[in-house]
Amino acid sequence: MHLLLPAAGVGRRMGSxxxxxLLPLIDRPILAWTLDAAIAASSIDWIGIICQPVDRSDFEQIVDQVLxxxxxxxxxxxxxxxxTRQASVYNGLQALPAAATHILIHDGARCLATPDLFNRCAVAVRQVAGLIxxxxxxxxxxxxxxxxxxxHTPDRAQLWAAQTPQGFEVEWxxxxxxxxxxxxxxxxxxxxLLEKCGVPVSIVEGEETNLKVTTPVDLAIAQSILQQRAKA
Structure with a gap:
């Protein structure tokens, strides 16, 4: 399975x-935690990191350390x-190997996703045009x-909070x-995009801990979750 990691944002809400x-989370950068889970997922065979040129050398060091x-x-x-994220993913799609038929896209800032979540999405995406x-x-x-x-107060039973990975048939x-x-x-x-094109998108059960690190508060929560995992 091919995986794209959008990592080109500047993170203004983090105040950095x-x-x-590149910010530290316990003992290594946020991106290292995301990469570690993706590489540990047996279904992931190729990773494309979408980033700005200014960050590439720092990201290369992180990749070398994790690998x-x-x-x-x-x-x-x-x-x-x-x-924009949309433009970054478009660039990523153009850079996919020719053999790629299905793709997972995962926010680099969702550093708590587990290898199991990647694997479950990789299995499910082969059965549908799109999923989240x-x-x-x-x-x-x-x-x-x-x-x-x-x-309006919508029916909570019909509401789901979107996460990543999101998976798609590449051509769609x-x-x-x-x-x-x-x-x-x-x-x-x-x-x-698929919804606007009238293509059905399915749900795969995510993980409560799969938060996106956007603010300093999120960073503190992520640190606490990782420390609890280390004790388990």
């Missing part, structure tokens, strides 16, 4: 002057990032208008990306 994936800790030689390639990892929403969600007045995703460019669609994840 560098790519947040040295694994006996399985997983090819890792670097792909230039775009101005997701977990049922626990909180009651309120829809509000511009004045912050509640306009390329087709939807091209249409998105033609229609000037701006989306925050690849599943939304």
């Amino acid at each position: 002057d560098r790519n947040k994936l 040295s800790q694994h006996q399985r030689p997983t090819p890792v390639e670097f792909i230039p990032g775009g101005d 990892a997701a977990v049922p929403v626990k909180d009651t969600i309120k829809q509000v208008n511009a004045q912050k007045i509640i306009t 995703l390329k087709r939807c990306h091209r249409r998105g460019q033609q229609q000037n669609w701006q989306v925050t994840d690849d599943a939304a």
Whole structure:
């Protein structure tokens, strides 16, 4: 299975002057934790890291360190990032090996995903055009208008919180990306492109701990989760 890791963002909400994936989490950078789980997943045969040129040398060092800790030689390639996540993934799709028929896309900042989650998504994606990892929403969600007045309370039983990995048949995703460019669609994840094209997207049960490190609070939570795992 081929895996793309979008890692080209600047992480302004983290309040850092560098790519947040370079920030330390316990004893190594955030990206190292993400890579470690991906390489440990038996289903992942190739990894493409989508990043900005300014970060490449730092990322190369991280990749070398992580690969040295694994006996399985997983090819890792670097792909230039775009101005948006959508543009970055498009670049990643163009850089896929010709043999790639299915793809997983995982946010580099979701550093707590386990090898089991990667493997389950890799198995499931071969049966559908598209899927996302997701977990049922626990909180009651309120829809509000511009004045912050509640306009609707959706049924919680029908709500799931989207995560990554997200998986797709490569040709379907390329087709939807091209249409998105033609229609000037701006989306925050690849599943939304398939939805706009009328392609059904399935759910794979995600993991409660699979949070995206976006703010300093998220970083503290991730550290706590990793420390608990180390004690288990």
